[in-house]
Amino acid sequence: MTVLYKLTCLNRLTVLLITLVLLFVGVGCSSDSNTHSLEVLSLSGIELQDTEERVWTEVELRELFRLPDESDVGELILTPGTVRADREGNIYVVDFYASTIYGFNSTGQYMAAYGGVVGSGPGEFRRILDMGVIGDSAVYVVDNQARRVLYFRSDGTYLRSENLDFAPIRYRFTSDGRSYAMVEGMSHMFESKKGPDVVGFGVTPKGLHGLPSMSGLLGMLATFETNLIYVPRMLPILVQYKSDGTVEYARGTPDWGKVRLPEWKTVEIAGTQGYRTEGERVHGEVSAEEGKIYVMIPGSESDRDSELDGAVDVYDAKTGDYEHSFRIGQIKRPYLLNQRIYGIASDTTVVVYAME
Secondary structure (H helix, E strand, O other): OOEEEEEEEOOOOEEEEEEEEEEEEOOOOOOOOOEEEOOOEEEEEEEOOOOOOOOEOOOOEEEEEEEOOOOOOOOOOOOOOEEEEOOOOOEEEEEOOOOEEEEEOOOOOEEEEEEOOEOOOOOOEOOEEEEEEEOOOEEEEEEOOOOEEEEEEOOOOEEEEEEOOOEEEEEEEOOOOOEEEEEEOOOEEEEEEEOOEEEEEEEOOEOHHHOEOOOOOOEEEEEEOOEEEEEEOOOOEEEEEOOOOOEEEEEEOOOOOOOOOOEEEEEEEOOEEEEEEEOOOOOOOEEEEOOEEEEEOOHHHOOOOHHHOOEEEEEEOOOOOEEEEEEOOOOEEEEEEOOEEEEEEEOOEEEEEEEO
């Protein structure tokens, strides 16, 4: 596998053009050539940060409570996979094994369950990949396999489903009702939609057999005002898009030039040729509030220096300028909102901390 950077620099801080050329290295391929080229993916105007090193600040964490609490033990058994929260402080625990999302209020009291049945009927899920909350009332769940988004009241009552022309990976709403989706199997990476206004943007590279593939480009989404924030898991960049798909800014992160970029390799399993992405996961969850972007660093899942274990990078949401970082320790799959940290404490427990 070869990763080729083509850089044209205005100065040390500004990159006018970055072109990622990802090549497959075949393993046991039967074709004449075991190297397959991927369509070029380019972003122009990537600007590096003023500092090449992280600036550390101190943040104290105070444990508030764990879920489920003692009163729920025996009645509610969780296998938490992902934790989310809304602006009201309500907490949502995604249990992929149970095909269920459990809702709790800001003090940890159980509110409702969403789903619970594997299927394609009303209120049923085939494959949960993402979820969120619109305003303070509607919970939405992204069902990738069924190609739809399901909507529920906060009390768990099923409302409706929205069928999509694509397989959604991530889904976010702005306060004015615009939706942004990261899509799978399409020629574009993202879709912006508000009423009849629908815009597809971001070119999806083509992998084996000429099919669009998001492998290596998967990442997390957040919204800032009416714009989309995209943070890829394996690339040291931060991108903000406008609603029409144009780039507001593209910024390098403090890990620019320090991480191993993803490699796409062909593999043969039981006589069938496939491929997988190998690389270092440099970013975790992302959230935005009060004009700041918070990007979680994967911690122990990362191959990088141990000083980054359990770190959070903070950026100015309007400009993408890096501001500082702080450590939160070994919290599994952390998510930050409302100046709280939500994470997985064990195979059956979620923990919530206050930031002080």
